[in-house]
Amino acid sequence: MSTPLTGTTALVTGASGGIGAATALSLAAQGANVALVARRKDRLDELVGRIHSSGGVALAIEADITDRLQATAAVDQTVAAFNSLGILVNNAGIMLLGPADSAPVEEWDRMIAVNVQGLLYTTHAALPHLLSAAEGPRGTADIVNISSLAGRVPIAGSAVYSLTKHGVGAFSEALRQEVTGRHVRVALIEPGPVATELFTHIRPEILEAGKEAFANATLLQAEDIADTITHVVTRPARVVMSEVLIRPDGSQW
Template structure:
């Protein structure tokens, strides 16, 4: 399987301090892309970027909060100053905070909406001109959004999280109408259970045990396996757009 089309590309990966985002950043760098790692945890980003560089890759740590417009704008300016035009944006940042809607945890609803939906929009908006310009110059240009199987399959107590991921899936579909005619690809990836920090966000002990029980029963994909899908989709010839990918552990139904 060839990943040659990733060499020389410039990527921005959100949620890069852990989990899928970290794995994506590491793999893209290993395949020859210059990678800007975006997340809130500056110290963790610095560690990962240093490891990538030690392994021969190019990496830039960019501490930013995707829920804040000014922070995203500053991050984009920093990436442009260091790397120039971006041709690959991978939106991995996300939070999962399950509770019954009747619990009225509006603080958590807002946090999920700001991160999972508005954060994706902010990042795409910040690099739209880059992506369109890269494509117009004949280069490959990609947006990859990490959604979730929860966009289609309802889970008790995950209504708001699922709604945010359904929004990302719909957004990805709609964006193809905007970007596809300008030769910018949009790929939406919907994973099932994945080993990541998301489940550590769960504050309710019973819900946490429920998740652990499901993972014990069906298993989980690794973050590296999801990263491989991102690398595969974005390394296809520029005329090929893998627009929708659902990836589940084999035992998850």
Template sequence: MSKPLEGKVALVTGASSGIGEAAALCLAEAGAKVAMSARRAERLAGLVARIEAEGGTALAIPGDMTVEDDARRAVAETVERLGRIDILINSAGIMEAGGIENCDTAIYRRVIDINLMGTVYTCAAAVPHMLEQGEGDIITISSLAGRKGGPMTSAYSASKHAVNFMTDGMRQELGGRNVRVTTLMPGATETEVGDNISDPNWRAAIQAHVAKEGAVKPRDIGEAIVFILAMPRRTNISEISIRPTIDTSA
């Protein structure tokens, strides 16, 4: 089996489920050593066992990416225990309902803290190492919701719109020094993204949306991540959208 990422070291945030979990597995299959961070330590331990059972190298670093010290520690432990950090996959994120009428502003803060600031924290910690190494790759998992708003998606869409533009700003800032940066925007993907939404009606709607026939699978996103990383270094796929084939609006 081809291992295009042999010798690389990756850190994946939000790795305990969904896209983050699939990304970790696909990176390991492609030959990378994979450090993984998320709040659910027991799930990370299970994922380490799966990767090691297939002959890979994996490291669990439990933590909350909304806490800057945790985010910086995840990067520092990756470098300390695996020797470097070549790849950062920012997959930690949440979805919440977020209209403006009678809104709970704490929900807005929570969504922005995880989706935007968690990404800022890990990038700020990883970039100095990548620049010192002379190369690196950062892929931020955003969403097609970052391209359009809706009456109940204000918080989520605003956070992902901010992530999109912050990520592209990093691409322009770092590209000339051989650090490639990519925004990856999935459409409806079969994950647990809706399970923790506090509004019961919106929770049910999102759960149905991501479980519908033809929804993208997390592994599809993981394989796309490997494809992006395996491109020649002269090539930076700066932005990619992945939608279900049968639903062009998703």
């Protein structure tokens, strides 16, 4: 039986866990061939096994998208395997929090490299293929950029993380204006706090200091965001969901 994304190929970055892994599973369940891109090949292989066991099609691609050549090669490998690319989910990201005056500058470099440069490199490599796919039977192609509530509402302790996510929002809107007439949809997804590994990247002392703020907070689940992404890319070609803000119930942020 045909499913909404049958015949479509999706590439998901940061697919080794959290939102990326949940999105890969969800898109595969809708019939997409899914290229899984991340640095942790063992986890990608495990996820490929899960998708295959459910009757889906997936390919593991080990790559560090902060390296432009590796990002480009990941796109090329996807197209070589599946002959097209119709959906790009730019999910890879890191969140390193703390006051700006005491922050290790290396953390800023890492966030800019992954959250901004990696997204740009992958998008640039994917765009020709997405524009071509938009002329096919589906009548559209999709770029989904994962931002954050922090990309809309900056708070103390998240200055550079917020900067990167505001940048993703600005890039997404400008790109939408450029490609919407060519039937490529650009969606910005802005989740609030999600229960993923993102928090484990934070320095222990910063995590401890902020523990009280999250003590009684309801956290979103990775599957909540994956469901939203899948909803966005399975709309009729005439429907463009260009921005989705997702807060957990009771959130004060």
